[in-house]
Amino acid sequence: MEITLGSQYVMKTLAFCLFKYFPYGGLERDMLQIALACQQRGWHIRVYTLSWEGPIPQGIDVRVLPRHGFSNHSRAKHFHAAVREKLQKEPVAGVVGFNKMPDLDVYYAADTCYREKAEHQNPLCKLLPRYRLYSAFEKAVFDKQSKTEILMISRAQEPLFKKYYDTPSSRMHYLPPNISRDRIAPPNANEIREKFRKEFAIKENDKLIILVGSGFQRKGVDRAIQAIASLPGEIRNRTHLFVLGKDRPEKFIRLSESLGIRQQTKFFGGRDDVPRFLLGADLLIHPARSENTGTVLLEAVASGLPVLCTAVCGYGFHIEKAQCGLLTPEPFSQKTLDSQLHHLLTQSDPGQLRRNALSYANAEDLYGMANRAAEIIDTTITAKLPLPL
Numbered sequence: 001m002e003i004t005l006g007s008q009y010v011m012k013t014l015a016f017c018l019f020k021y022f023p024y025g026g027l028e029r030d031m032l033q034i035a036l037a038c039q040q041r042g043w044h045i046r047v048y049t050l051s052w053e054g055p056i057p058q059g060i061d062v063r064v065l066p067r068h069g070f071s072n073h074s075r076a077k078h079f080h081a082a083v084r085e086k087l088q089k090e091p092v093a094g095v096v097g098f099n100k101m102p103d104l105d106v107y108y109a110a111d112t113c114y115r116e117k118a119e120h121q122n123p124l125c126k127l128l129p130r131y132r133l134y135s136a137f138e139k140a141v142f143d144k145q146s147k148t149e150i151l152m153i154s155r156a157q158e159p160l161f162k163k164y165y166d167t168p169s170s171r172m173h174y175l176p177p178n179i180s181r182d183r184i185a186p187p188n189a190n191e192i193r194e195k196f197r198k199e200f201a202i203k204e205n206d207k208l209i210i211l212v213g214s215g216f217q218r219k220g221v222d223r224a225i226q227a228i229a230s231l232p233g234e235i236r237n238r239t240h241l242f243v244l245g246k247d248r249p250e251k252f253i254r255l256s257e258s259l260g261i262r263q264q265t266k267f268f269g270g271r272d273d274v275p276r277f278l279l280g281a282d283l284l285i286h287p288a289r290s291e292n293t294g295t296v297l298l299e300a301v302a303s304g305l306p307v308l309c310t311a312v313c314g315y316g317f318h319i320e321k322a323q324c325g326l327l328t329p330e331p332f333s334q335k336t337l338d339s340q341l342h343h344l345l346t347q348s349d350p351g352q353l354r355r356n357a358l359s360y361a362n363a364e365d366l367y368g369m370a371n372r373a374a375e376i377i378d379t380t381i382t383a384k385l386p387l388p389l
Helices: 026-040 072-089 114-119 123-127 129-142 155-165 189-199 221-229 233-237 250-258 274-280 295-303 316-322 334-346 350-363 369-384
Strands: 013-017 044-049 060-064 094-097 106-109 149-152 172-174 207-212 239-244 265-269 283-286 307-310 325-328
Touching (some): 013 026, 013 072, 026 044, 026 060, 026 369, 044 072, 072 129, 094 369, 114 129, 123 129, 129 155, 149 369, 155 172, 207 221, 221 250, 221 334, 233 334, 274 295, 283 334, 295 350, 307 316, 307 334, 316 325, 325 334
Parallel strands (some): 013 044, 094 106, 106 149, 149 172, 307 325
């Protein structure tokens, strides 16, 4: 974004753009942590969004814009136009986007390549306004001629963006993972675990599996339910599934009822006490259909919790490196997931998996994303500012 030398406030203000904010989404949490890290570097943060749920941190200026349009892509189009209009009236030093759109100085690449995904859909989809809008917005960020700097969190996506847009590597900056330190298993982890399991009536020999994530279809909640239902009778009857996240659970409840495990399946909605669930569980299951990274996988590792996830998860390689769980290969097979779950619950050594996870979490940098992102944003925007007279 080009600006002229104005007030000191304008020169130290960043606009963060995010379609919607709610406190239990991974992208949303990342945005807020990056905003706070930039704030610590002396930037004023103004957030443009279509909705904001939850408390607003001190010093963050949230501007909720009117929602226009009946479809997601039309709302995205109107959102971009509204942000552009607002910034013309109240300019800032730089614009940081967490959804793809034109006019960004920096983009946080949480989404996968849209053009690649469209290639696997009905060719007629390319004739729709949705495709034209989203592909144009993606091109505005990743095109070879674009000047947007890109914060990358998944190396698997780089060759896809280069395939369609010839994006220079020099504009792609890789970030370490982003694990909140409250996910690290504390010294009294065993005490917390015992209290948690007593609170939820999880018996000593019971198995508790948790799934954490908003957007139940994409996260594979149905796959998890089917996998638990496939277990042999004795182990199935003492296995529980707790699902945490924001979405409508009705159809998944009906699925659990039809498969005979309704009483063992509970939906909790979004929670602020996820660390307790990580410490109290025996396994994190994350059979996602698509997942650019999967921060919750590393949150589980930091808690010492074994993981079963699909290979599409960008952070899945950490589970293999840590030797603390299993990856379900692509193309996905429900029978493979079922077999892997049975193996982890009955044949693996849970104590060894926990020790492997904790050892890996202590040895790897899983916590520095926000500070590194803020450093890149700071350097990028400062370099574009006009020199003082």
